[in-house]
Amino acid sequence: MAKKNLQRLDLIFKNEQDGEQILTKTFKRSNQDIVNDLIISGLKGRGGAGYPTGLKWKLASEAEGDFKYVICNADEGEPGTFKDREILSQVPVKVLIGMAVCAKVIGAHEGYIYLRGEYKFLVEPLTEIIDDFHVLLNKIGFDFRVKIFLGSGAYICGEESALFESMEGHRGEPRNKPPFPTQAGYRKMPTVINNVETLAHTYSIFKYGPDKFKDLGVQDSRGSKVFSVSGDTPIPGIYELEFGMSLQKFVEDFGDGDAKAVQVGGASGFCVPRKKFENTKIGYQGKLTGVSLPTGGSMMIFNSSRSMYNVLHNYLEFFVEESCGQCTPCRVGTQQLLLGIEAVKKGEKSSEYLEKLLGLAENMRVTAKCGLGQSVANSFSSIVENFKEEMIY
Amino acid sequence: MSEITNLVKSLADKHGRYQESLLPILQGVVEQHKYLSEEAMVEIARELDISAARVFGTASFYSFLNTRPMGKYIIRVCKTITCMMHGKNQIIQELEKSLKIKLGETTLDGKFTLLETNCLGQCHKGPAMLINDEPYTELNPEKVREIIQSIKLNDTSKTSNPDLN
Numbered sequence: 001m002a003k004k005n006l007q008r009l010d011l012i013f014k015n016e017q018d019g020e021q022i023l024t025k026t027f028k029r030s031n032q033d034i035v036n037d038l039i040i041s042g043l044k045g046r047g048g049a050g051y052p053t054g055l056k057w058k059l060a061s062e063a064e065g066d067f068k069y070v071i072c073n074a075d076e077g078e079p080g081t082f083k084d085r086e087i088l089s090q091v092p093v094k095v096l097i098g099m100a101v102c103a104k105v106i107g108a109h110e111g112y113i114y115l116r117g118e119y120k121f122l123v124e125p126l127t128e129i130i131d132d133f134h135v136l137l138n139k140i141g142f143d144f145r146v147k148i149f150l151g152s153g154a155y156i157c158g159e160e161s162a163l164f165e166s167m168e169g170h171r172g173e174p175r176n177k178p179p180f181p182t183q184a185g186y187r188k189m190p191t192v193i194n195n196v197e198t199l200a201h202t203y204s205i206f207k208y209g210p211d212k213f214k215d216l217g218v219q220d221s222r223g224s225k226v227f228s229v230s231g232d233t234p235i236p237g238i239y240e241l242e243f244g245m246s247l248q249k250f251v252e253d254f255g256d257g258d259a260k261a262v263q264v265g266g267a268s269g270f271c272v273p274r275k276k277f278e279n280t281k282i283g284y285q286g287k288l289t290g291v292s293l294p295t296g297g298s299m300m301i302f303n304s305s306r307s308m309y310n311v312l313h314n315y316l317e318f319f320v321e322e323s324c325g326q327c328t329p330c331r332v333g334t335q336q337l338l339l340g341i342e343a344v345k346k347g348e349k350s351s352e353y354l355e356k357l358l359g360l361a362e363n364m365r366v367t368a369k370c371g372l373g374q375s376v377a378n379s380f381s382s383i384v385e386n387f388k389e390e391m392i393y
Numbered sequence: 394m395s396e397i398t399n400l401v402k403s404l405a406d407k408h409g410r411y412q413e414s415l416l417p418i419l420q421g422v423v424e425q426h427k428y429l430s431e432e433a434m435v436e437i438a439r440e441l442d443i444s445a446a447r448v449f450g451t452a453s454f455y456s457f458l459n460t461r462p463m464g465k466y467i468i469r470v471c472k473t474i475t476c477m478m479h480g481k482n483q484i485i486q487e488l489e490k491s492l493k494i495k496l497g498e499t500t501l502d503g504k505f506t507l508l509e510t511n512c513l514g515q516c517h518k519g520p521a522m523l524i525n526d527e528p529y530t531e532l533n534p535e536k537v538r539e540i541i542q543s544i545k546l547n548d549t550s551k552t553s554n555p556d557l558n
Contacts, residue, residue: 079473082514117420117457118513120526150420153457155511169415171454187413228516230475236517267474300475300516314474318511324454 006253009216009224009240012087012094012200016207019093020136023100026206027140031061031105038202041210042222047073047158047195048265048296049371053202056192059182060106063190070102070111071186071193075163077116077155078266079318080298083226084196085119086238091200092126096133096146098199101206102192103144111146112186114163117153155322159370160185160193162324173326174370197226197297218244221283225297231263232256232303248277251301258303261386266298267315268375271308271382308387309345315379316341323372330373333364337380344391351392354384397433400425405440415441415451419458427467428459456510464499464506466544469523473512476519480533484520485509487534491541504548505541 026034038054045051060068072095076084088095099111115122130146137144149167151157157166161175164186185191201223205213213223221243230236233254251259263271264282272280302311316338325331340357343349361377368374384391404421408414415437422433429452438445452458459467470476470484485507489495492505499506515521518530529540 076514077512079512080475080516081512082516085514116514117455118510118523118528121528150417152416152420152455153510154455166416167413169412169451171451230516230519231478238517263474298516302478306478310477311474314472314477318473321511 006241006245006249009242011204011216011224012197012226012240013090013238015091016094018207019097020139022203022207023097023136024140026097026101027104027142034101034105034206035061037205037210041205041213042217042220043198043201043205043213044221045195046197046201046225046296048078048268053194053198056182056194057102057105059180060190060192063106063183065189067110067187067189068103068106068108069186069189069191070099070106070108071163071191072099072111072113072196072199073158073160073163073193074119074196075114075116075151075158076119076196077158077322078268078296078298079315080228080230080263080266080300081296082228082230083238083297085122087196087200087226088113088115088119088122088126092129093133094200094203095196096130097206098194098202099146100133100137100142100144101202102194102199104142106190106192108192109143109145111144112149112167113146114149114151114157114167116151116158120150123148123150154324155318156324156370156372159372162370163193164191171324173324174372176369195296216242218281218283225282227297227299229254229299229301231299231301232259232306233301243283245282246278247272247280247282250282250299251277254299255301256303258305259301260304260306261302261308263298263300263302263311263379265296265378266300267318267379268372269296269298270378271311271386273386276386308383308390309341312341312380312383312391313338315383316376319372319376327367327369327373329364329367330369330376333360333368333373334376336360337376341384341391351388354388354391358384395432397422397426397430398436401433401436401440405437410441412441412443415443415448416455419448419452419455423458427463427465428461434460462499465504465548466524467506467508469508469510469513471511471513471515471519471521472509473516475516476513476521479519481520483534484522484532484537487537488541491538502551504545 035054035058043053074084154172156162157172159174162172166172181191181193216223224240227239261271261273319334323330323334344353361380365374365377404418408417434448435445438448492500513521515530520532521530
């Protein structure tokens with residue numbers, strides 16, 4: 001029986017030499033048309049949260065402010081994610097074109113790439129490309145400058161409002177929302193902040209039109225997605241695939257034949273056990289059959305030799321360290337979850353204690369200030385519920 | 394003027410004296426001196442006309458902005474899940490053996506500091522580590538020995554960080 005592989009796409013990493021042409025062509029169009037194309041295409045934020053990109057640009061273009069900013073979020077810190085590094089290394093011009101068109105649409109003259117400190121080695125090659133890009137912008141007579149802002153090793157700064165705080169010289173502590181960045185972002189001015197991959201996709205939409213993009217994927221999840229595949233796989237790396245695939249198919253293609261679980265979306269994502277592979281699809285939360293999981297693209301495969309207790313323990317240590325400490329549910333909650341599973345493992349607490357910990361995680365989901373604290377429950381609950389015996393024995 | 398005063402002044406000239414310049418200035422000092430001394434932070438506060446507490450508050454938030462003395466080569470080994478699965482512990486053991494220090498310590502000559510860090514975004518090529526800004530991937534104990542050996546061979550300078558002693 002022939003195995004049907006998942007279709008590999010080559011849209012985002014396709015090396016295209018027509019940047020100048022696409023930029024000139026797109027700049028001749030009205031802002032309204034550009035935004036409409038993005039909305040029709042169905043492009044949603046590729047950082048994981050999935051906010052419609054066209055709508056974001058539209059809101060920022062309508063917002064009032066003395067200055068406006070375009071920020072490319074390259075603070076890719078989710079464990080198991082490395083796609084943005086690859087996009088910025090291979091096709092940075094697509095990202096810059098996305099930023100420039102966004103600047104035109106919303107009326108910005110300054111843009112920043114917030115690059116995580118761990119990727120400092122990219123600063124030199126990127127700076128050269130940005131310099132060349134500025135020459136191109138001068139040529140078409142558009143006043144827009146892009147600068148790199150380097151992070152310094154804080155996962156939370158990938159959260160957009162924490163990222164603004166960081167750029168403003170503060171601790172990376174998330175703000176209350178609303179107001180959202182499109183009203184009050186960097187320096188409290190209207191700001192569009194998009195993930196690296198999202199911006200690179202806008203280039204494809206400008207070039208090929210929204211319909212081609214929309215043809216890919218399913219229902220609420222349109223287009224292709226870059227996945228970072230790691231863990232127990234013979235072929236770790238970056239893969240561009242269509243949205244809507246089942247986890248079963250994914251594991252058949254990428255697993256080592258012994259996959260017992262896949263963590264979709266990194267430490268803040270969901271753990272799917274083998275028995276649920278068939279019914280789980282990859283895409284934004286929508287009306288897919290079975291369970292549909294959103295993801296920034298991190299896919300970590302665990303085979304049956306792995307202890308899921310160790311996996312969860314590693315994630316919780318990560319959250320304890322990366323919690324900004326600003327709100328109590330997250331600061332104390334992450335620590336208590338870690339201490340809690342250790343106590344159950346050692347037998348100091350009975351297995352019923354896990355129920356209490358699950359309750360705590362769910363409390364964090366509704367009471368934590370930002371996505372970090374809220375999403376701890378994703379991995380915690382999905383691992384504890386599906387692998388309870390591994391937590392106890 | 395002391396060296397640190399000059400450095401902070403030149404960084405403030407370069408990045409501007411705005412609150413938005415704080416992180417780049419802190420990074421600039423760390424790049425030169427590997428860490429932020431109290432003197433440096435007070436000096437930055439003076440240049441930007443903000444409180445020293447504010448400078449320390451920001452500096453202490455970020456894991457790459459060291460507020461204690463570090464070696465010339467800061468080794469950060471990724472400890473997040475996939476690197477752990479692929480043998481991070483053996484890498485740490487090898488580094489501890491080669492450098493004769495424990496995790497978190499700095500060698501006596503002030504050259505190497507050994508740390509763990511969270512995900513470096515090299516999960517498909519784990520185990521991975523950073524030495525200063527340079528990533529090293531697909532490590533094994535032998536490779537680690539060679540990397541350390543070659544740094545030692547290429548850097549025969551005797552200058553150690555005087556703050557360490």
